[in-house]
Amino acid sequence: MPAERGSHREARRVGRAGPGRPHHARRRSLTRPASARTHPAPAEDEPNSSLAGSVQRTAYGPTLAAMTDVLRRGRASLAFGFFVQGVAFALLVTRIPAMQDRYGVSDGLLPVFLAAVPILAGVGSVTTERLVRRVRPSRLLRWSQPVVLLALLGVGTGDQVAELAVVLGVFGLSVGMLDASMNMLGVSLQRAYGRSIMLSFHAAYSLGGILGASLAWVGAHEELTLWMSYLPVVVVLLPAVLVGSRWYVDGEAAAPEAPGETQGVAFRLLLPLCLVMTFAYIGDSTVSNWSAKYVKDVLGGSEQLATVPYNVYMVTTLVGRAVGDLGVRRFGAVAVVRLGALVAACGFVVVAVAPRAWVGMLGFTLLGIGLCVLVPQTFAAAGRLFPGASDAAVARLNIFNYVGFLVGSPLVGALGEAWSYRGAMLVPMALVLVTTVYARSFASGGDRYGGGHERPRTVDVGRGSNGL
Numbered sequence: 001m002p003a004e005r006g007s008h009r010e011a012r013r014v015g016r017a018g019p020g021r022p023h024h025a026r027r028r029s030l031t032r033p034a035s036a037r038t039h040p041a042p043a044e045d046e047p048n049s050s051l052a053g054s055v056q057r058t059a060y061g062p063t064l065a066a067m068t069d070v071l072r073r074g075r076a077s078l079a080f081g082f083f084v085q086g087v088a089f090a091l092l093v094t095r096i097p098a099m100q101d102r103y104g105v106s107d108g109l110l111p112v113f114l115a116a117v118p119i120l121a122g123v124g125s126v127t128t129e130r131l132v133r134r135v136r137p138s139r140l141l142r143w144s145q146p147v148v149l150l151a152l153l154g155v156g157t158g159d160q161v162a163e164l165a166v167v168l169g170v171f172g173l174s175v176g177m178l179d180a181s182m183n184m185l186g187v188s189l190q191r192a193y194g195r196s197i198m199l200s201f202h203a204a205y206s207l208g209g210i211l212g213a214s215l216a217w218v219g220a221h222e223e224l225t226l227w228m229s230y231l232p233v234v235v236v237l238l239p240a241v242l243v244g245s246r247w248y249v250d251g252e253a254a255a256p257e258a259p260g261e262t263q264g265v266a267f268r269l270l271l272p273l274c275l276v277m278t279f280a281y282i283g284d285s286t287v288s289n290w291s292a293k294y295v296k297d298v299l300g301g302s303e304q305l306a307t308v309p310y311n312v313y314m315v316t317t318l319v320g321r322a323v324g325d326l327g328v329r330r331f332g333a334v335a336v337v338r339l340g341a342l343v344a345a346c347g348f349v350v351v352a353v354a355p356r357a358w359v360g361m362l363g364f365t366l367l368g369i370g371l372c373v374l375v376p377q378t379f380a381a382a383g384r385l386f387p388g389a390s391d392a393a394v395a396r397l398n399i400f401n402y403v404g405f406l407v408g409s410p411l412v413g414a415l416g417e418a419w420s421y422r423g424a425m426l427v428p429m430a431l432v433l434v435t436t437v438y439a440r441s442f443a444s445g446g447d448r449y450g451g452g453h454e455r456p457r458t459v460d461v462g463r464g465s466n467g468l
């Protein structure tokens with residue numbers, strides 16, 4: 001048995017680096033056709049069937065079918081991680097009034113707490129950039145997600161303002177690490193697949209958000225305490241994410257394409273994507289924070305009708321992300337981003353000029369369809385722009401989603417009070433339109449997907465969190 005385990009470890013090393021190559025060497029991509037890589041390996045190098053994932057080997061490493069199976073499991077487990085994060089975040093933000101009542105937080109102090117979460121999340125994202133130099137992103141994701149769920153449960157257990165501050169601080173830091181590491185894995189998996197799949201992960205997040213908001217509505221309707229609302233969710237999801245995290249797959253940085261090319265992140269090149277991320281989240285936070293008030297106070301809708309716009313926005317966001325990868329593969333990322341920005345801008349115009357509430361619903365529908373593609377494609381573009389340093393690029397880019405979240409709501413609120421809420425809707429419209437100017441940043445060399453630019457299907461994976 002000890003010798004058998006030793007052969008397994010050797011099989012893993014050779015499977016990642018290739019025979020005759022050092023373990024730290026860059027892996028060989030397996031591309032179709034793979035006819036040149038089907039020679040059988042010597043019998044002593046064959047892994048036992050008990051090896052996790054049943055990775056079959058050839059003279060050049062694991063077979064295409066075996067590695068594709070690893071990728072599929074990695075994709076499914078990561079999509080579930082996005083889903084769980086959507087549930088957790090929605091449960092927190094939709095029960096803010098109950099949280100305020102439980103802890104006796106004043107209206108003046110509440111914005112401080114709410115602003116502290118994205119600020120600390122930004123700190124968590126910066127920390128993640130440094131940690132992934134020593135720790136695989138899958139490890140960070142595997143342990144940050146349970147912390148987020150436990151922090152969510154902690155929000156429902158305390159009764160002192162100081163306790164709330166500590167728990168929200170932990171939640172913010174761990175969410176920043178989770179968001180960054182989750183998107184790092186998504187970008188590396190997309191590179192391994194060789195086609196656009198990033199939108200599908202964010203579709204899972206949107207689905208989780210819809211479920212979380214629905215569970216929060218049930219808790220509020222049944223007058224459940226925060227503890228009783230959160231406990232069943234955490235009990236179900238916590239062990240599930242720990243089990244699912246066994247199949248996370250880490251990619252590895254691509255080698256520079258040109259001799260002498262560096263693998264660092266030039267902020268000058270990343271800046272357009274940072275601006276797009278900020279503008280997208282300003283638009284998103286405008287809908288999430290002001291849609292209900294806008295429909296009720298400006299368009300004259302009922303209180304019940306005021307709850308509909310955000311639900312419409314979430315559903316259309318889910319649908320757009322579910323089918324968005326097909327559009328990227330067919331037309332390319334640049335065309336999809338430009339079209340999304342134009343549709344979102346039209347949505348803001350419709351909301352601004354709507355004579356009545358139901359016309360405004362059409363505007364929020366267009367906003368969901370348009371904005372849904374921007375954030376996932378921005379992360380994907382960062383990975384393509386810096387293939388040798390995609391983790392660092394994603395971590396830095398992730399900070400700007402919190403910048404947009406912090407800026408968007410106060411900006412629209414201040415303009416609404418000083419000018420008019422109809423006029424305030426034109427500001428995020430203008431910012432989203434700027435995205436069309438930066439759309440060319442979403443095409444990077446030969447790594448573009450769709451419109452004749454899709455690479456050959458490639459299987460190129462690093463280590464999974466289960467050791468494969």
